[in-house]
Amino acid sequence: MKRRGWSWKDVQLPERLTDRLGTDFERAFYEAALRTDPVNLEVLIALGDIYSKQGLLEQGLRIDERLVELEPREPKFHYNLACAHSLLGHVEAALKALARAFQLGYSRIEHLRDDPDLDNLKKDRRFHEILRQHLARQAQGKKKVEG
Numbered sequence: 001m002k003r004r005g006w007s008w009k010d011v012q013l014p015e016r017l018t019d020r021l022g023t024d025f026e027r028a029f030y031e032a033a034l035r036t037d038p039v040n041l042e043v044l045i046a047l048g049d050i051y052s053k054q055g056l057l058e059q060g061l062r063i064d065e066r067l068v069e070l071e072p073r074e075p076k077f078h079y080n081l082a083c084a085h086s087l088l089g090h091v092e093a094a095l096k097a098l099a100r101a102f103q104l105g106y107s108r109i110e111h112l113r114d115d116p117d118l119d120n121l122k123k124d125r126r127f128h129e130i131l132r133q134h135l136a137r138q139a140q141g142k143k144k145v146e147g
Contacts (some may be wrong), residue, residue, distance in 0.1 A: 026050055039070060048080070060084050068097075075106035083117035094118075095126050102134040109135070 013021075030047040037043060048063035064081040071077055078101035085094035098121065109131075112118065121127040 023050060023054065027054065041067070041070065044070075057084065057087050061088060073104055075101045075104035078104060079106050079108075079112075082121070083115065086118050086120045089120060091120060091124055094121055095124070095130065098127070099130050102130065107138070 027050045033043045051060035061084040064084045067077040068081050078097050082094045082097035
């Protein structure tokens, strides 16, 4: 059979390789976008997600630190920073970021309890104390609203 032309669309690759190449392309795309616009929150969030999926923990930590710097009142960014520190074994920094997330209103307790990113913290009694204090404050707030 004689081929009339060639197209990259004709190349058959294994699905796993296709997925990896797609993620690598996305990462390069967002890294280039970040060089152009270093304060774009959407780009930072997307890039942080890609770094996490690819196990690039140090790069993910830098993104989370940048997000907290740009939006210091966003509880989810502090929570993600706690996760990044926990994954890297930085227990002190992770506990501090988690406490700050709670101070700012983070409230997804069930997610937190099931999140494997925080496994390094769950072994520490201070994690349980921070969680207990947060739950006590939540209960106190509900009593005030009801009373």
